[in-house]
Every structure is written in C-alpha cells, then in structure tokens.
Amino acid sequence: MLPGALLPPESRNLLQLLKAETRPHHERAESVVRLMSPDLSLEGYRRHLEALHSLHAALESVIADRLGDQHPELLLPERWKLHLLREDLLALGHDEASLARLPGLTRAPSVPGVPEALGALYVLEGSTLGGQIILRHLVRHFEGQPVGRFAFFRAYGDAVGPMWKSFGEVLLRVCPEPALAPRVVRGAQEAFELFEARFREVNG
Structure with a gap:
C-alpha cells in the first residue's frame, strides 16, 4: 500500500511530495533488508530486530525531544x-541486561527541529503499512517455531490504516507552511539514510 493512499485529497500534497522526494532513499533502504528471503533464519x-531496536531507540528519543507535548493530536505515546x-x-x-548492551547507531540522527522530526516520524509510521506484508510472510515462514507474536510488525493491529490516515491529516495541520516542506522532506530522507546504513552494517 502506498503512503498517502488512505488520505483525503486535501491531505495528500505534502505526503505526495514526501513519497516522491524519498523514493530513492526508500528503495535503497529496502534493498538491504533480508526479511522476505525464503532463507531467513531465526538469527537473521x-x-x-536488533538493528530496528537501535534505530527506534535513537529516532523515537529525538522525535519526542523535538515535538514534546505541543502536538497531542499526533498521539505520540501510541505510536512508539x-x-x-x-x-x-x-x-x-534476550534478557533485560543483554538488551541494555545492544549497540546504538554509529551516528546520531540529524533532527534539528519540528519539521525534520515530522519527516522522521513519516518514515516510522509509513513502515507500519509495509510491515503488514512482512508480518504475513514471517507468520508463515516461522510457523511452529518459538519466535513470539511478532509484536513490532503487528504494530496497531486492525488500526494500522486509521493510524496512518490520522498521521497524514495531523501532519498537514502541524506543518501547513509550504516553506517548511523541504525540511520535512530532509528529515524523512535522513531517517531512510539511517535505516540503510544500519541494515548495511547488519547484512553487508
């Protein structure tokens, strides 16, 4: 499902710009992900997930710091x-001690302000749509194995579509000025670049 497809026309301009301007970054990040491989092992x-842990730990922290509680309509606590x-x-x-020892990112996210934070959040939220395809593959691939309930890829469950739609609508309200659009785009591009770099470290 393409980001923006669930949104009303008036909410699509910035989403369409983000989709167009981040397409190469998105494709490069996806090219180093191995989750859909028929040879995926439990170790892989x-x-x-460990790579995602480092990415979300860094990005969720800086997004929360930049956005604070000034936009409660973003429902940030529900999106983490x-x-x-x-x-x-x-x-x-893993146990709590080993989780605490997981390595972080080799470079910190560059998220200087609210527009960039919204761009980074666009990437995190957009991943929940593709995550539904990955979830179906993982459920089949690891059937009968003790792998847990795939909590991350289940994300919001049946509310994945509505949560994406609400994010797009709020994004337009929070960042309505066209002059800010390039900063939102840059925040999204930076997030995709972080994903690509981290997965290249993991997968080679």
Whole structure:
C-alpha cells in the first residue's frame, strides 16, 4: 500500500511530495533488508530486530525531544514501538541486561527541529503499512517455531490504516507552511539514510 493512499485529497500534497522526494532513499533502504528471503533464519530475524531496536531507540528519543507535548493530536505515546521490539527480542532469547548492551547507531540522527522530526516520524509510521506484508510472510515462514507474536510488525493491529490516515491529516495541520516542506522532506530522507546504513552494517 502506498503512503498517502488512505488520505483525503486535501491531505495528500505534502505526503505526495514526501513519497516522491524519498523514493530513492526508500528503495535503497529496502534493498538491504533480508526479511522476505525464503532463507531467513531465526538469527537473521533477530539481527534485524536488533538493528530496528537501535534505530527506534535513537529516532523515537529525538522525535519526542523535538515535538514534546505541543502536538497531542499526533498521539505520540501510541505510536512508539521500541517497547514492541523489546517484547520481540525478549521472546527470541534476550534478557533485560543483554538488551541494555545492544549497540546504538554509529551516528546520531540529524533532527534539528519540528519539521525534520515530522519527516522522521513519516518514515516510522509509513513502515507500519509495509510491515503488514512482512508480518504475513514471517507468520508463515516461522510457523511452529518459538519466535513470539511478532509484536513490532503487528504494530496497531486492525488500526494500522486509521493510524496512518490520522498521521497524514495531523501532519498537514502541524506543518501547513509550504516553506517548511523541504525540511520535512530532509528529515524523512535522513531517517531512510539511517535505516540503510544500519541494515548495511547488519547484512553487508
């Protein structure tokens, strides 16, 4: 499902710009993800979640710092997914001590302000749509194996579509000025670049 497809026309301009301007970054990040491979091992799945853990730990923290509580309509506490990654990793054999020792990112996210934070959040939220395809694959691929409930990829469950739609609508209200659009785009591009770099470290 393409980002923006669930939104009313008046909410699509910035979403369409983000989609167009981040397409190469999105494609490069996706090219180094191995989750859909028929040869995916439990070890490979665990490494992927560990990489996501480092990305979400860094990005969720800086997004929360930049946005604070000034936009409650974004429903930020409901959108954080680091705790879901922790649940999945605990199911795969980690404990709290080993989770605390997981390496962070080699470089910190560059998110200087609210527009860039919204761009980074666009990437995190957009991933929940593609995550539904990945979820179906993982459920089939690891059937009968002790891998937990795939909490991260389940995300909002049946509310994935409505949560994406509400994000797009709020994004337009929070960042209505066209002059700010390039900064939102740059925040999204930076987030995709972080994902690409981290997955290249994991998958080579």
